[in-house]
Structures are given as structure tokens and as C-alpha cells.
Amino acid sequence: MNVVSSKKSPKRGGTKRDDALAREAWALFQELFFSRFRPRMLALWREFDLNPPQQMTLGLLDEPRPMGELASQLQCDNSNITGIVDRLSDRGLVERRPSPGDRRVKLVALTDEGRELRSELDRRRAIPPDELLELSAADQRALRDIIGRALG
Amino acid sequence: MNVVSSKKSPKRGGTKRDDALAREAWALFQELFFSRFRPRMLALWREFDLNPPQQMTLGLLDEPRPMGELASQLQCDNSNITGIVDRLSDRGLVERRPSPGDRRVKLVALTDEGRELRSELDRRRAIPPDELLELSAADQRALRDIIGRALG
DNA sequence: TATTGTTATACTCTATAACTATA
């Protein structure tokens, strides 16, 4: 993942294509994520015996959601969700419910057990990695504010 | 992925567990990655007909590497690499070579075609997302510097 | 004996197409 651009900005600054700074920031962002944060996340999910789509599905179930909405959030076909929800359901973490308005729709909801697991997962997910904890308070604040602006 | 902590810092500041800023930064970092950057990456990989492990494997092949090293970088079992490399090899993107020092070891190397695809992939991966391009130059610079410090 | 990579097996994810029950 060594995609750091070493290109320098042009002599006449402020032009339309002067994206050298953004390229450097993006390269470092990717390196930080893939080399440090991603392995940590995978380990956490494994600890809860969840693979990525299962983890993502639980993460979406703040409230009951239709199968189709889960599919679009997971960027996969409707048919995949059937199996994913089947397996979470076999573990007693989620259940299917009828939808009041449309009898074709099934809502997926957390069970009590699923809610417990999801809470513990949220608690653990919210703990910042050492790389962020070791930054100065000023850096932490600036990072928070900049990412907030990036999110619009 | 709504894991933003709303906890405020304690009255007597500077204590050991005062990590509220880091928690906020981390929550926003995760939201930015999962809701904006990850879908973009998946789309790019799909454009090249690569799934995540294949994309990761090509990304590691700056130079020829033993199967076992690929396995440890991908955090999967040795046996999985056999199939992943088989399929990349069937597409003519990589090849197995003997290792000079140890006849048990096989080195995986990019073919010419693999090198071309990998270069194009790197070029596309290096293009910053709009969320970063639209930040002010000051924010881009600060982000680059802070992430650089986080990486140590 | 230990290690590298493969094979065999089983389970899960993923996409496509055909099907059902609703709308």
C-alpha cells in the first residue's frame, strides 16, 4: 500500500489541479487504515465470531429494517441477505417480523440476545486505537474537526 | 455505524482516562471510511474484476513474495493462498517461481500483464476522494501531518 | 522433526436466474 505521492506542487500555486496535499493525505489515510486499523477490526469481529457481512448487518439494526434495505447497504444482491439473516437467526441474534404496511416485506430485528451482543460490540468499536490515543490533544481535536468537515 | 460518543470530559481534566477527544475523532474516522471511502474502493476493485483478497495480493507484489508471506499479510491460512494465486495465475497476472535458497518455497511474482494492471490500479487508488479534495489546503496539510504522526 | 505449500472438506459470501406471494 505504498502509494505516497512525492510530487511537489507547481510553481504557480492555487491552480485547479494542485491536489498534491490531498494526494499525500489520502495515501497516508489509506496506509493508516489498512496497515493498522483494519487488522484490529478483523480481530475484534472474530472475537465475536462474526464475519464482515454479519458484523455489518448487526451494525445496521439500530431499528428493524427490511431485507432489501440491508442488501443495498451491504452492496450485495437481495438473495445473499436471505442466508446471512438465516445464520444470524440460527444463532438467535435476529428475527424476521412482518411489515405492517406491505405483506411482501420482512423486517429484520435484533433479539434481546442480539441487542446485548450489539451493545458490547459497539462498546468495543468505540475504543480508539493506540495510534489515535497517543496523539496530542490538539491533534485529536484537529483530526475530529477536519473529519467532521470532510463529512459535510 | 453511529458510534459517536457524546460523553464529555471530566471536571478535573488531564486525567489518565480522558479520551473523549480521541473517541470522537475515532467515531468520525470510522464513519468517513465506511460510509464514503469503502464503497468507492469496492467499486474500483470491481471495475478491475478483482475481489478484496485478489486486490490485496496484487498490492503486496511490489516484489516477488513467498506464498506464506502473502498468507500472513492477508491474515488467512496458507491453504487459501493456493486458490487465490491459482486464479490470478489463470488470468495471467502472476506466476509462481522457485526460490533460490529453499526448494520448499514458491515465490509469487507479477507478470508483465500483472504489472500493467497493478500500475493502473495504483494510479486510480492514489486519486483522493472528493471529501478530501474539497477540504481547504490548511485542512489537507493538517490532516496529512496528523496522520503522519499517528503512523509514527 | 519441523516447515512450505498443496489437497480435501465443509461452511460462508457473492452473483445470476427462476420462482412465490404479494402489490
Place this chain on the structure above:
DNA sequence: TATAGTTATAGAGTATAACAATA
């Protein structure tokens, strides 16, 4: 006719265990 979810099928990722070749 169109839509939501399922089933059937096939290809790919993943883990475990057993294995061959080599160290």
C-alpha cells in the same frame, strides 16, 4: 406488471486437517 424475498446453482473466500516434498 412490478416488487420483496426465496430457492437453486455456481464460483470464490475461509478454516481445519491430512499430506508430500524439503529442510
